[in-house]
Amino acid sequence: MADLIQPRTLKGFRDYPPELMIPRERLLEQARRVYRSYGFAPIDTPALEYTEILLGKGGEESDKIIYRFKDHGDRDVALRFDLTVPFARFAAMYVPKMGTPFKRYHLGPVWRGENTGQGRYREFWQCDFDTIGTTSNAADIEVVLVIHDLMHALEVERFTIHVNNRLVLNGVLEELGLAGKTKAVLIALDKLPKLGRDVVSAEMSEKAALSPEQAEKLLNLAQTQGTNSEILERLTLDFGGNAKAAEGIRRLKELLEATATAGVDPSIVKLDVAIARGLDYYTGTIYETFLADLPGIGSVCSGGRYDNLARQFTKQELPGVGASLGLDRLLTALEELKLLQSAGTPAPVLVLQFSADKLGEYQKMARGLRAAGVGVEVYPEAKKIGAQLQYAEKRGHRFALIAGPDEFAQGVWKIKDLAKREEKTVMDSQVKEQLRALLS
Amino acid sequence: MADLIQPRTLKGFRDYPPELMIPRERLLEQARRVYRSYGFAPIDTPALEYTEILLGKGGEESDKIIYRFKDHGDRDVALRFDLTVPFARFAAMYVPKMGTPFKRYHLGPVWRGENTGQGRYREFWQCDFDTIGTTSNAADIEVVLVIHDLMHALEVERFTIHVNNRLVLNGVLEELGLAGKTKAVLIALDKLPKLGRDVVSAEMSEKAALSPEQAEKLLNLAQTQGTNSEILERLTLDFGGNAKAAEGIRRLKELLEATATAGVDPSIVKLDVAIARGLDYYTGTIYETFLADLPGIGSVCSGGRYDNLARQFTKQELPGVGASLGLDRLLTALEELKLLQSAGTPAPVLVLQFSADKLGEYQKMARGLRAAGVGVEVYPEAKKIGAQLQYAEKRGHRFALIAGPDEFAQGVWKIKDLAKREEKTVMDSQVKEQLRALLS
Numbered sequence: 001m002a003d004l005i006q007p008r009t010l011k012g013f014r015d016y017p018p019e020l021m022i023p024r025e026r027l028l029e030q031a032r033r034v035y036r037s038y039g040f041a042p043i044d045t046p047a048l049e050y051t052e053i054l055l056g057k058g059g060e061e062s063d064k065i066i067y068r069f070k071d072h073g074d075r076d077v078a079l080r081f082d083l084t085v086p087f088a089r090f091a092a093m094y095v096p097k098m099g100t101p102f103k104r105y106h107l108g109p110v111w112r113g114e115n116t117g118q119g120r121y122r123e124f125w126q127c128d129f130d131t132i133g134t135t136s137n138a139a140d141i142e143v144v145l146v147i148h149d150l151m152h153a154l155e156v157e158r159f160t161i162h163v164n165n166r167l168v169l170n171g172v173l174e175e176l177g178l179a180g181k182t183k184a185v186l187i188a189l190d191k192l193p194k195l196g197r198d199v200v201s202a203e204m205s206e207k208a209a210l211s212p213e214q215a216e217k218l219l220n221l222a223q224t225q226g227t228n229s230e231i232l233e234r235l236t237l238d239f240g241g242n243a244k245a246a247e248g249i250r251r252l253k254e255l256l257e258a259t260a261t262a263g264v265d266p267s268i269v270k271l272d273v274a275i276a277r278g279l280d281y282y283t284g285t286i287y288e289t290f291l292a293d294l295p296g297i298g299s300v301c302s303g304g305r306y307d308n309l310a311r312q313f314t315k316q317e318l319p320g321v322g323a324s325l326g327l328d329r330l331l332t333a334l335e336e337l338k339l340l341q342s343a344g345t346p347a348p349v350l351v352l353q354f355s356a357d358k359l360g361e362y363q364k365m366a367r368g369l370r371a372a373g374v375g376v377e378v379y380p381e382a383k384k385i386g387a388q389l390q391y392a393e394k395r396g397h398r399f400a401l402i403a404g405p406d407e408f409a410q411g412v413w414k415i416k417d418l419a420k421r422e423e424k425t426v427m428d429s430q431v432k433e434q435l436r437a438l439l440s
Numbered sequence: 441m442a443d444l445i446q447p448r449t450l451k452g453f454r455d456y457p458p459e460l461m462i463p464r465e466r467l468l469e470q471a472r473r474v475y476r477s478y479g480f481a482p483i484d485t486p487a488l489e490y491t492e493i494l495l496g497k498g499g500e501e502s503d504k505i506i507y508r509f510k511d512h513g514d515r516d517v518a519l520r521f522d523l524t525v526p527f528a529r530f531a532a533m534y535v536p537k538m539g540t541p542f543k544r545y546h547l548g549p550v551w552r553g554e555n556t557g558q559g560r561y562r563e564f565w566q567c568d569f570d571t572i573g574t575t576s577n578a579a580d581i582e583v584v585l586v587i588h589d590l591m592h593a594l595e596v597e598r599f600t601i602h603v604n605n606r607l608v609l610n611g612v613l614e615e616l617g618l619a620g621k622t623k624a625v626l627i628a629l630d631k632l633p634k635l636g637r638d639v640v641s642a643e644m645s646e647k648a649a650l651s652p653e654q655a656e657k658l659l660n661l662a663q664t665q666g667t668n669s670e671i672l673e674r675l676t677l678d679f680g681g682n683a684k685a686a687e688g689i690r691r692l693k694e695l696l697e698a699t700a701t702a703g704v705d706p707s708i709v710k711l712d713v714a715i716a717r718g719l720d721y722y723t724g725t726i727y728e729t730f731l732a733d734l735p736g737i738g739s740v741c742s743g744g745r746y747d748n749l750a751r752q753f754t755k756q757e758l759p760g761v762g763a764s765l766g767l768d769r770l771l772t773a774l775e776e777l778k779l780l781q782s783a784g785t786p787a788p789v790l791v792l793q794f795s796a797d798k799l800g801e802y803q804k805m806a807r808g809l810r811a812a813g814v815g816v817e818v819y820p821e822a823k824k825i826g827a828q829l830q831y832a833e834k835r836g837h838r839f840a841l842i843a844g845p846d847e848f849a850q851g852v853w854k855i856k857d858l859a860k861r862e863e864k865t866v867m868d869s870q871v872k873e874q875l876r877a878l879l880s
Contacts, residue, residue, distance in 0.1 A: 043455070
């Protein structure tokens with residue numbers, strides 16, 4: 001016999017045994033269901049692309065972490081590191097034929113050869129949805145509704161969707177003649193909560209040559225506090241004179257009004273001028289989603305509006321707006337909030353095999369239950385009943401169905417509640433109804 | 441502006457636009473639902489593995505087609521070329537803790553750098569389900585039930601599941617002292633339908649040194665015809681004296697009886713001694729599934745029983761049985777059989793945007809319908825109604841909902857059937873009920 005090969009996975013990669021995969025599949029399914037209910041259509045793209053398609057689209061950092069190699073035909077190929085760049089390529093190829101607006105979602109793994117640790121993996125899933133080909137605020141408003149429905153579908157009750165609009169900051173910078181200094185300003189503003197106004201004002205003066213008045217205006221913007229109405233009023237008063245800022249304020253106001261009319265509890269949507277999400281990519285509405293019971297975990301669904309998706313691949317301008325569900329972060333959160341039912345099996349019922357010659361009968365009962373929507377496993381061997389019950393407990397089945405010669409003679413089945421360790425005997429014809437009641 | 445990069449995919453790889461992805465997702469969802477209903481639990485494993493894990497497990501052919509490269513840490517890594525080898529590694533690592541029997545399904549992409557053409561792609565999905573850790577025939581019998589339910593879930597009515605058992609052939613070869621000549625014998629037998637008994641008999645004599653009597657026995661086995669009962673009778677008469685063959689016959693008989701008792705139409709399960717599925721891997725029951733209306737497309741769901749899944753990785757013996765759904769082949773078949781409803785959108789209803797200031801109202805109506813399980817898209821711009829209706833037709837929406845100032849004043853909506861080009865006006869409160877009736 002040849003030597004055994006040590007079974008192991010690569011660093012930064014992981015297996016998903018059933019206990020991890022069952023909640024994962026449930027979450028992906030809910031995301032698909034909600035995205036589809038809004039008319040977002042699924043697409044998929046290859047894991048491998050020509051390297052030139054992927055390079056330089058996510059900045060130097062992305063280029064370094066790309067898994068890149070020569071394929072059998074000596075092509076320079078690479079594994080996708082996100083779903084946005086493949087979508088840009090896809091859009092350039094298909095939108096001319098499909099037309100706009102185009103709404104798509106894309107769920108799939110991406111690969112990044114970066115340092116691991118702090119819950120970072122080299123293979124992880126992204127769950128993006130976007131509407132491209134329109135600048136209409138209707139698409140921005142819908143993003144809030146989608147996130148809202150997604151959280152509800154996952155039975156997360158306490159969450160807030162923070163919204164902002166980059167047009168406000170951009171307008172103010174433009175008005176102050178600082179349009180080219182966005183990056184330095186954002187880096188300084190980012191330190192405000194920790195270091196306070198004076199230090200940040202000094203840094204703005206030093207690093208970006210801002211006057212005290214310019215710094216004052218920006219600090220006022222960043223520190224706007226209050227209810228949504230109060231913030232809107234404050235922003236209008238301070239910056240409404242600039243056309244860009246005014247447009248940003250108008251869009252935010254319309255978003256808050258339309259989501260409320262549509263039926264979303266207004267306390268869930270929070271105007272938050274402090275969120276910016278990255279430096280260069282987003283140009284309009286910005287979204288972050290926080291769990292009230294786990295704010296420290298960060299945003300579980302984030303996104304924003306951008307001016308042009310596919311400028312590297314086509315001359316057609318494709319403005320769009322979208323967001324991405326943080327699958328792994330959300331799973332961690334749901335686990336901490338005890339909103340995950342973890343089991344080793346997707347089937348709540350195990351039919352025990354008492355008499356091997358009755359296998360057809362066991363499967364007949366199981367088939368009837370499956371047709372009624374109840375997942376049922378049949379134990380494959382006529383082992384001792386105790387061993388079969390142990391298996392059921394280990395896997396996480398909730399009920400066992402038992403019938404031996406006596407039961408078959410009487411036309412009855414025993415239903416055993418595995419958590420309560422109680423059993424009752426019911427007529428053959430009643431099993432389906434009883435189990436459905438017990439499971440609901 | 442920098443030069444544009446030509447948007448394109450690699451040879452052998454493809455994008456899935458909505459028209460292809462919607463039916464694909466539906467099929468994957470049905471597969472998950474059916475697998476789960478039997479207690480098969482989902483797992484996932486990384487796309488990338490240490491090359492030594494994958495090498496040599498699928499024969500020399502597999503080794504040549506593996507996508508293999510050095511990662512950032514100079515590790516020799518490769519993309520998985522099937523889901524079986526990763527499952528073997530997974531089982532070696534987890535089964536000691538999880539115990540047996542272990543039932544898993546795994547849906548995911550695999551990569552093979554082989555010649556393209558004839559519908560062959562370098563990236564494609566596999567959809568495997570297996571029960572490991574038991575030799576019980578109950579697991580073999582269940583495979584038939586799973587395939588049966590899967591076909592029904594996909595609304596394929598006319599199909600047959602062909603079953604055989606390699607023990608019968610192995611037993612006969614053993615009895616004839618030809619156990620080491622399985623390969624040569626199978627290669628020759630494979631030519632029987634085309635070249636006839638005499639030629640095959642001659643080849644058996646020439647290539648494998650079989651006597652005319654030995655060849656006669658094997659040819660009789662391969663040409664056994666008749667109803668399931670007749671074939672069983674014939675096999676028992678001819679080969680029942682050999683212990684292995686007798687066990688194979690017993691298991692086939694039990695499988696036919698138990699599936700019938702469980703409620704599967706017996707005419708769907710066909711004993712077929714001509715199927716062997718590869719030379720070395722399978723050791724017991726073998727399955728192939730043919731569509732009565734498209735036999736030429738080949739088997740759409742195939743599998744079998746094997747002796748030991750993970751011998752390269754562990755000393756623990758893991759016998760098992762399973763099958764794999766041919767996703768792409770089945771999609772092609774369903775398309776030919778017109779069982780695929782193809783559309784560019786998963787939402788059957790489009791709410792037109794007549795008045796931009798009523799966006800909240802449009803989304804309010806849409807949210808009510810979504811909560812009732814109806815997919816509803818809201819058009820993002822207040823374009824001309826004609827243009828919005830054109831969009832609906834292009835995407836494949838079935839109904840449009842329209843309300844302007846007059847309708848809002850009266851508390852009514854227009855429902856337009858886009859295929860029939862008919863519209864009717866209904867009360868606000870009746871829209872949900874009416875649409876559900878129209879869609880069902």
